[in-house]
Amino acid sequence: MSSAPADLLQFRADARTVTGLGAADVGIVGDGAHQKTGGYHEGKDVLVTIGRYHAPATANVGSGGEDYSARQARDRNGLTNSASASDVGSQWPHGGRAAWLRWNNLLYAEMRDHQDRLPALRAINVSLDGKTKKRFDQLRRDDGLIASTDTVDTHTHLELWRDTEGNRKITLDRIVTLMRAAVTGTTPTAGTEDDMTPEQDERLKNIDTWLRGFIQGDAQIPLQNQGKTSNWPNKTGAKIDQIATKVGIDPAGLGQIEAAAKAGAGEAFAEQRQALIDGIVAALPQDKDGTLGIADVRAVLVDVLLHGAAA
Ligand SMILES: [Zn+2]
Numbered sequence: 001m002s003s004a005p006a007d008l009l010q011f012r013a014d015a016r017t018v019t020g021l022g023a024a025d026v027g028i029v030g031d032g033a034h035q036k037t038g039g040y041h042e043g044k045d046v047l048v049t050i051g052r053y054h055a056p057a058t059a060n061v062g063s064g065g066e067d068y069s070a071r072q073a074r075d076r077n078g079l080t081n082s083a084s085a086s087d088v089g090s091q092w093p094h095g096g097r098a099a100w101l102r103w104n105n106l107l108y109a110e111m112r113d114h115q116d117r118l119p120a121l122r123a124i125n126v127s128l129d130g131k132t133k134k135r136f137d138q139l140r141r142d143d144g145l146i147a148s149t150d151t152v153d154t155h156t157h158l159e160l161w162r163d164t165e166g167n168r169k170i171t172l173d174r175i176v177t178l179m180r181a182a183v184t185g186t187t188p189t190a191g192t193e194d195d196m197t198p199e200q201d202e203r204l205k206n207i208d209t210w211l212r213g214f215i216q217g218d219a220q221i222p223l224q225n226q227g228k229t230s231n232w233p234n235k236t237g238a239k240i241d242q243i244a245t246k247v248g249i250d251p252a253g254l255g256q257i258e259a260a261a262k263a264g265a266g267e268a269f270a271e272q273r274q275a276l277i278d279g280i281v282a283a284l285p286q287d288k289d290g291t292l293g294i295a296d297v298r299a300v301l302v303d304v305l306l307h308g309a310a311a
Contacts, residue, residue, distance in 0.1 A: 002043035004028040005165050011172040018179045020093030026154075027087040034260060038067035040085035040122075040159040053079065069162070072139070078163025082229065088156045089129075095183040101130055103182035104156055108145070111136055118175070120168035125150035125157035168260075207278040 012026045030041030031080075038052045047053035052067035057076040062067050070079050078084075090100045104126045111118055115138060123137040125148045135148040158175070160168060178236050181188035 002029050002041075002046050002083055005084075007166055007168060007172060008083065008086055008160075011176070012254055014172075014176045015086075015088060015179060016169060018094065018183060019088070021089055022090070025089035025091070026284040029083045038069060039171070040069040040162070041087075042067075042069070043081035043083055044070075044079045045081050047079075056102055069159070072169050074160075078161065080162075081164070082162075082165055084160045084165065086158045086160075086161045087160070090154050090156070092183070095185075097130065099182045099185075100156070101128070102185070103179050105181055106178040106188060107156070107175065108136055111138065111176070112141075115141075118171045120160050120164035121158060121175070122161050122170035123159045127152045127156075137295045198217050 008028050012023070012028060015026050016023065028041070030039070030046070036050070038047055038050060044053060047067050047070055050067075052065075053070045054060050054066065057073075057079065061073045061076060062071060062264065064071075067074075070076055071083070090097055090099075092099050096104075105128050107124060108126055108128060111121065111124065122139060123135060125133070125135045127133055128145075131153055133148045133150060134145040135150070135153045136145055137143070140146075160171070164171070178188055
């Protein structure tokens with residue numbers, strides 16, 4: 001049966017300490033209502049039972065027949081019986097509903113402006129004013145805040161990418177840091193938890209700029225590398241495998257993406273491409289072993305996305 005993973009249990013404990021909420025006010029595993037609709041509060045067993053997950057993980061990526069929480073490659077690859085969401089109630093003993101609203105606004109602003117500080121957080125269902133119900137999804141950043149039917153005038157819903165289980169302390173700790181700032185009415189300090197070097201920070205900005213250009217259809221934006229505009233190297237094979245490992249997509253899944261691109265499977269490819277881009281962006285700050293350079297990232301992006309799409 002679907003269960004709460006250790007890191008979300010720790011998050012719940014931390015969130016309760018800061019907000020004063022009771023155990024029942026910070027949820028993880030779905031109740032009956034959730035089980036009928038799937039989503040990140042459920043694990044693989046429930047999704048299979050309700051017919052919203054069809055193995056294997058490498059098939060059906062992007063398919064509307066799969067639950068939205070098990071549709072992207074990285075969610076399918078990370079799918080276990082663990083829930084991958086949390087609901088935080090609005091009645092905070094520490095600071096009250098006003099503090100909860102401040103936290104909602106801090107959280108949304110952080111997702112919008114500093115995605116790198118919350119790499120494991122896919123989406124939130126949130127109310128910024130206590131009445132209007134909204135959703136912000138990193139998978140669809142360009143859509144901004146969209147309408148939600150979730151009852152987020154009384155709680156906040158957090159969704160974590162399923163492949164981040166056990167490896168998302170930076171994100172969960174940052175969410176708690178924002179809670180603390182909301183309770184005390186202070187401005188949170190810049191994200192020091194991710195201990196990125198200035199070079200890594202700069203790399204992330206560069207790749208992000210290039211990716212934005214790519215998404216908008218202009219793949220000719222040159223990537224600045226230490227002040228110089230470099231040519232795109234052309235490497236495949238081992239580098240694709242390396243990227244796949246970094247971003248949590250298995251090589252077979254990437255092979256499918258490339259094949260889909262070459263076959264001109266437009267929409268399916270676009271959906272997988274977005275998952276890949278999100279995965280790469282999310283993975284870059286954690287690239288600390290020095291084996292994966294920006295040239296490698298660029299090469300894989302060009303080979304898989306640009307050349308693949310044009311073939
Ligand atoms: Zn929820």
